[in-house]
Amino acid sequence: MSRNIAVLGKGSLFTAVCRFLRERGFAPLTLEQLADHDVCAVVDVNPGVDGQKRQQLQLAEARISPQTPIYTSTLHRTATEIASWLSVPERVVGFSPLGLEQFPVLEVACPLQAEEVKGWDQHLRLAESWGKQVERVGDQPGLVFPRILSLLVNEAAFALSEGISSKEEIDTAMKKGTNFPFGPLEWADRVGIEQIAAVLEGMQREWGDDRYRPAPLLKKMIYAGYVGIAAGRGFYHYQDAKLGG
Amino acid sequence: MKSEGLRIQRPAVIGAGTMGMGIVEVLAGNGFSVQVVELSQDLFNDALQKMDKRLLRRVEKGKMAAREREEILGRIRYVPAINNLDQVDLVIEAVVENLAVKQEVFKDLGACTSPDTILASNTSSLSITGIAAKTTRPERVLGLHFFNPVPRMALVEVVAGMATSPALVEAVSEWIRTLGKEPVKVKDVPGFLVNRVARPFHTEAYRIVQEGTAGKAQVDRIIRSAGFKMGPFELQDLIGIDINYAASVSVYEGYFHDPRFRPHFVQQRMVESGALGRKTGKGHYSYES
Ligand SMILES: NC(=O)c1ccc[n+]([C@@H]2O[C@H](COP(=O)([O-])OP(=O)(O)OC[C@H]3O[C@@H](n4cnc5c(N)ncnc54)[C@H](O)[C@@H]3O)[C@@H](O)[C@H]2O)c1
Numbered sequence: 093m094s095r096n097i098a099v100l101g102k103g104s105l106f107t108a109v110c111r112f113l114r115e116r117g118f119a120p121l122t123l124e125q126l127a128d129h130d131v132c133a134v135v136d137v138n139p140g141v142d143g144q145k146r147q148q149l150q151l152a153e154a155r156i157s158p159q160t161p162i163y164t165s166t167l168h169r170t171a172t173e174i175a176s177w178l179s180v181p182e183r184v185v186g187f188s189p190l191g192l193e194q195f196p197v198l199e200v201a202c203p204l205q206a207e208e209v210k211g212w213d214q215h216l217r218l219a220e221s222w223g224k225q226v227e228r229v230g231d232q233p234g235l236v237f238p239r240i241l242s243l244l245v246n247e248a249a250f251a252l253s254e255g256i257s258s259k260e261e262i263d264t265a266m267k268k269g270t271n272f273p274f275g276p277l278e279w280a281d282r283v284g285i286e287q288i289a290a291v292l293e294g295m296q297r298e299w300g301d302d303r304y305r306p307a308p309l310l311k312k313m314i315y316a317g318y319v320g321i322a323a324g325r326g327f328y329h330y331q332d333a334k335l336g337g
Numbered sequence: 338m339k340s341e342g343l344r345i346q347r348p349a350v351i352g353a354g355t356m357g358m359g360i361v362e363v364l365a366g367n368g369f370s371v372q373v374v375e376l377s378q379d380l381f382n383d384a385l386q387k388m389d390k391r392l393l394r395r396v397e398k399g400k401m402a403a404r405e406r407e408e409i410l411g412r413i414r415y416v417p418a419i420n421n422l423d424q425v426d427l428v429i430e431a432v433v434e435n436l437a438v439k440q441e442v443f444k445d446l447g448a449c450t451s452p453d454t455i456l457a458s459n460t461s462s463l464s465i466t467g468i469a470a471k472t473t474r475p476e477r478v479l480g481l482h483f484f485n486p487v488p489r490m491a492l493v494e495v496v497a498g499m500a501t502s503p504a505l506v507e508a509v510s511e512w513i514r515t516l517g518k519e520p521v522k523v524k525d526v527p528g529f530l531v532n533r534v535a536r537p538f539h540t541e542a543y544r545i546v547q548e549g550t551a552g553k554a555q556v557d558r559i560i561r562s563a564g565f566k567m568g569p570f571e572l573q574d575l576i577g578i579d580i581n582y583a584a585s586v587s588v589y590e591g592y593f594h595d596p597r598f599r600p601h602f603v604q605q606r607m608v609e610s611g612a613l614g615r616k617t618g619k620g621h622y623s624y625e626s
Pocket of ligand 1: 351352354374380432435438461462483484
């Protein structure tokens, strides 16, 4: 079987996924390279806030066999909605691309269109071959960890914009007061502010619940391009990242 | 803000419960003689004995010199009532979480201590502004929110009420650092900082389970995989599901029902069932041997 995997997306998440696959002996290909190569899977890390995700997935689907699984980030949209854009929806595996290089667990979700399809589980073998402990969870934007992290970041962003404490104090407090591994604001900078906002907006859209409304500060940071370490600036400044490119 | 260069010499603690005795242990361990007010000598003796058990265990394990234990115990003095406090310069209140009781304590403290004495409350959910208003010097009143268990948790939220002097907040924060603790300055808002920002960790976990997105053990596994020491459900079993529910309700009420803080009815059901966590042998998980 081919060890090629088409990777869709951009930015630091795209780079991280390519690095992750290469380390496991897979060859990541771009959408353009797909025309001349067979692939064993498509891995799409676009959060899907704009139309790019749909367009790229449809282009990719036209170039692969009907059995090839498509792993797609469900941080912003359900696997069910994403599957509805494709001609073979039951090949879709929703997943969380966050922490792919660090976390032992990979969260996946099955689209509604594949729930009664025998053999959908076969698509999970690929993730298992990456050494992942696969946790199949329900199909919601942000699955489990990204959803909880996004709400923590959102609350920290509200607290920061209300001037309750400084950003350093907020991060220190959450690490020392509740044993969080990272402060929520530094964590958001690592993950990317746009990923956090994508989860919140996805939940708000699907559930219509004000509970998930993103802090205006997060939106402003996205407008300003302060989206985290990769951009050289998020809640904190990253001089080195900027200089180093 | 310029610091006042605070020099605390005669601290006191009101209430010798879990938190009060933890604070006493930290103060005495840092060389301070501490006056402790409790409702009765018996309650105080019990509390002191409990603390001594912890110290003895550390001596047995070789983590503390026997001499140090004796010195710590020698620095702790029972005082029967607030008006018997002797020339204190800082009082930390850690009585039950009840506004009326705390206000009464602060009224007495305001009347019985010198005008310079700093008055602090360890409340986790009541308004510092509301407590301070019962004294004649709200500018000398602030929150010192320690975390349980006090000797092991480094964080202290230093809470400024509406009238608290900003210079005092700075000075007390610096002093907290000399105790080996990590001060964080926060405003007087419901849940202060940590209890507020950590709320979704718990309430969202309940929603994820209740709506059928994942099981409790699954949520805990996923959250641990992301680097947390414990998932939300095992953590609640440790801190007490009733305590966590009370915190959720108090932050929700404090923000006048903002949906971001909405608790979950399953929290209430768990409390009603009496399955409160490790302390009752059963919570989200079972701990019967
Ligand atoms: N337990 C926690 O995890 C925690 C964490 C942070 C803050 N707090 C806050 O600390 C405070 C104390 O909590 P706790 O868990 O130690 O409670 P606790 O019930 O263990 O202790 C309270 C003590 O205060 C004594 N007391 C009551 N009224 C008194 C009075 N008028 N004068 C003197 N003593 C009196 C009681 O006899 C009891 O020993 C509360 O405000 C609580 O919200 C608790």
